[in-house]
Amino acid sequence: MTGPVSGDAGLDTSETAPGVGVLEYLAGDHGGRIISAMHHDHPYEDPAEADDLHRRVAAETGVYPALYSADFLTGRTVPFRANMIDEVIRQWRNGRLVQIMFHVSPPQYTVEQEVEGGWGTDAAADALPGPNRVYSHLPEDRWAELLRDGTELNANWRRRMDEYAGHLKRLDDAGVTVLLRPFHEMNQHVFWWGGRPGPGGTAGLFRMFRRHLEEEWGLHDIVWVWNIQDLPDDYGHLDGDEKFARYRGLAGGIPEYDANDWDSFNPGADAYDVLSVDFYDDEGYSPRRYEQARRIAERDGKPMIIGETFVLPGPDVLRTQPAWALAMPWGERTWLHNTPDAMAAFYRGSIGAADLPRFVASGPAGR
Template identity: 35%
Template structure:
């Protein structure tokens, strides 16, 4: 009798009464991708693929005289170009002198349909530029508390130097703006990495304030409306709290990226932590040496791109692994890009 009544109820309600209630042992699905109305074609594209596809990416570290070196190496190994090209303003004299070569390659890659990502390993503004990597005076040097306060105080020598350094790189970014090139802009990366002069200061007056200052200067003073701001962290054990302590505020970034170097790989905990802090904004694998597998990207589908770190990728992944990943159905390489 109960079956007959259920059947009659189903007919009367258009079968809607026969569906399982939400949460009743149903398989949970990722929400459908959305394309918000942002001013950026690149950012809209990242939103549109989130949950379904992931862009392959490759960083090209020094020298700036050959700014597609590792992108070309990936093509020679896999037969496919990555969908994301990345360069760096860098800090040594020869690389500073060749910044225009790197920028011209960014334009070239954009015309090919690639996503453009640019970093800046900046010299310490309390010391000298050009500089080296790690000699106590370079990228991996320190600021005293007084120097840090001076950096964020208008009119001081260190503040003036930082603005002049931003002026330099802004000229190149304006060149790209004038050419219609959108840039995933990734300065002050790995903000929770205390070895960099800009990082490791979690207070309200710390690294996040420098990010806010830099953002406001380059956007409002320099007028760089072509920048998509990528807020980047490193996967330390303190990641969960770091994502809160170093967050400059959602109005100051467009994409949240995480660098994977701690040896534990692409854990679910890291993925979920990034989803929580992003609150619907795109997330990305900002840097890694060991690339994710296609299966890992299937299990963590919201990563909108991964970016391999130059020579380390070829040291940590076999040719077979690289080829399999770049041929995976959910991985987008340059030949699958829609064009700008």
Template identity: 35%
Template sequence: MTGQYPGLWGGDLMFHATDVANRQRVVDQAKTEWTNGSLVTLTWHVCPPTGGSTCAFEGGVKSNISSAQFSQIITEGSALNNAWKRRLDEAVPYLQQLKNAGVPVLFRPLHEMNESWNWWGNRPGANGSARLYQITRDYLAGTKGLDNLIWVWNVQDNPAGGWSNYYPGNQYVDVVSLDVWYKSHPSSADYQQMRGIAGTKPMAIAEIGKMPTAALLDSQTQWAWFMMWSEHLRGNNTNAEIQAAYFHPRVLNQGEVVLP
């Protein structure tokens, strides 16, 4: 269709038992993509620490926990706080492999934290979802020494706004990102709201189902990258739309990304 591979490859540490068993394949593919000249981003649809290491999406990743349970998760030394750190420990060997291989990872945990579909989300304020993000970074980057992780904070383009109420603070965030699912493309208001949060930090479209147009890329110039959700690539975009995005002057494909 384009003769190109994208300059960004995305994977997921996942939740279902069969996918968790295949985490090594995700790591191996990430190494390959990095070697071939693409950046690597990982997210994690993680199971709640109130249950087991693996779970279904419905009733697992997509579930609600009580305010008391969430409060315990973010309380240092509590049973659920320790359970959360054990959950994080399950990812450490894979992230460590990428560190050892010299692969920097655009790591996007606890994504769409302004949404209510996931167990970690829809908890604004200092002791809400942002606090869990802080704990996660402190543990993985600090305690576990995973300094190859580039921390990507993420919200969805919920028209209710108030996205900054979920921001964990500049010292915890390297990249500010938006998932675009309420509409085809981020609006000018979305873009400005993200700019207000990001300040001088890079910002990205972390999930989208419709290829950005030339008009969007030319007018909203601070997006550092966009990631197309793979299931939507062909079904939601024409060949011409895909080609127009791949060959836009501001879009870098595999092998065109030059790091300092």
């Protein structure tokens, strides 16, 4: 593992400093500043490069981001998941917030077959039934089978959940509180898990996963992140969403739905801890999207964060939308969508790793 670089020296995490829980911190007052982050979208074959983007931000802006985001991924990265967990533990021990995402193969594939999977594209030929890719479609009858106890597909998925749980158990044993963001962008139909509103849809899969980790594995030191994307208003409708046309006349295809009805994908206030919204639409950080998120977060009593973005929020956004606790740019493409001056302004004005308090694992008692 590489040694400290600019902004990567860690914090004074001595026991004399008061400790704070992760969820408590996210929900707290940050003095008008937003918490900085970066997603690591590179493979984990080389452990020495597991925080290369964080170190790049630090070298260019002088600020090492406060949150480190990792990903289970699928395909050729599967054999290196242990390296990813090692880096998450290292980041936590150096005083940072940590998150893991969940780009994984469809549920009909085994743990062994995940290594053969891939990301794919959202083109119809890639995303329609069956391929071992993140961009894939699960027919309606198979979806019902997935959520129903006792079916072959449900049993296979439970074995898959056990594989992820084994990695997460390492974090629990190490005293790490991780933000876990499974089945992100639930309202986007190109992922095999997405585009299914209602309690029997993606929200039901989210609840199943949480229940499995808690009841079967005793994992409670997890901050559960529910995620939605800022999709266009006609998304999920045949007459406005070009990509949705792939489901026209398709046996087992999903019916039309309102992707802008975020609450139809809500797993329930008892099932999630943080509301996050991904911003990729041309509308950007509009007041209506902010108010839409704020109403849900306030009603459910949750902090809210910008879960993913290419374009970092500027000073006007941060001034007029103060409820956002954190903003996470999406990996290497951040440099393609922001000028060096904009990146420097964001990171130098935000909460970096050196500004964080000492975190303590919360466990069931802290939740």
